[in-house]
Amino acid sequence: MKLLVFGALLVMSGPLFAQRFSRNEVSINGFRNPSIGLEYRRSHVSVHAGYYPTNFTSGVTTSFVRTGLTYWFLPVGQRSNPSSFYASGSYVRGLDRDYEGKNGVMGEAGFRWMVWQGLNLRLGIAVLKAPGQDLKVNPTPGISYSFAW
Structure with missing residues (x-):
C-alpha cells in the first residue's frame, strides 16, 4: 500500500518538476543572495560576483567580495x-x-521563487569558513530581477 501511494504521488507530481530552465539568464542581484552584483546562468550552472554584506552579530555588518558557481536543480512550476x-x-x-x-569559502543551499516575470526571491542557508575564524552559519535572503532567453 505504501508503495502504491508513493507511486501515485510520484506520477501526479511529475508535471510540477518536468519544467526546463531557459538556456541563458542574466540576473541583477539587489540584496545579498548570492551577492549584490551580477549573475549569469547557462542551463543549470551560473557564475556570480559582487558585494556580500552579512550580520554574524546583531547590528554589526561584516562585508565581503564574493564570487562563485551555483548549480540549479528541480525546477518547479509552469513558467518559462x-x-x-x-x-x-x-x-x-x-x-x-x-x-x-x-x-574564505562559503557553501550555500536554498530555493529561488520566481514571483512575477523576472522578479525572484531567494532564501538559503550559508556556511562560511575562513582561516582563524569559527564556522559561521546564517540565513541568506535575496531579491533579484532576471532576464532569460
Whole structure:
C-alpha cells in the first residue's frame, strides 16, 4: 500500500518538476543572495560576483567580495523560467572587521521563487569558513530581477 501511494504521488507530481530552465539568464542581484552584483546562468550552472554584506552579530555588518558557481536543480512550476532549488560554492574575501584581508569559502543551499516575470526571491542557508575564524552559519535572503532567453 505504501508503495502504491508513493507511486501515485510520484506520477501526479511529475508535471510540477518536468519544467526546463531557459538556456541563458542574466540576473541583477539587489540584496545579498548570492551577492549584490551580477549573475549569469547557462542551463543549470551560473557564475556570480559582487558585494556580500552579512550580520554574524546583531547590528554589526561584516562585508565581503564574493564570487562563485551555483548549480540549479528541480525546477518547479509552469513558467518559462521556473522556480528551483540551488546549491552554491563561493570564494569570499573579507573587507572589514575580523575578516579584513582574509580569504574564505562559503557553501550555500536554498530555493529561488520566481514571483512575477523576472522578479525572484531567494532564501538559503550559508556556511562560511575562513582561516582563524569559527564556522559561521546564517540565513541568506535575496531579491533579484532576471532576464532569460
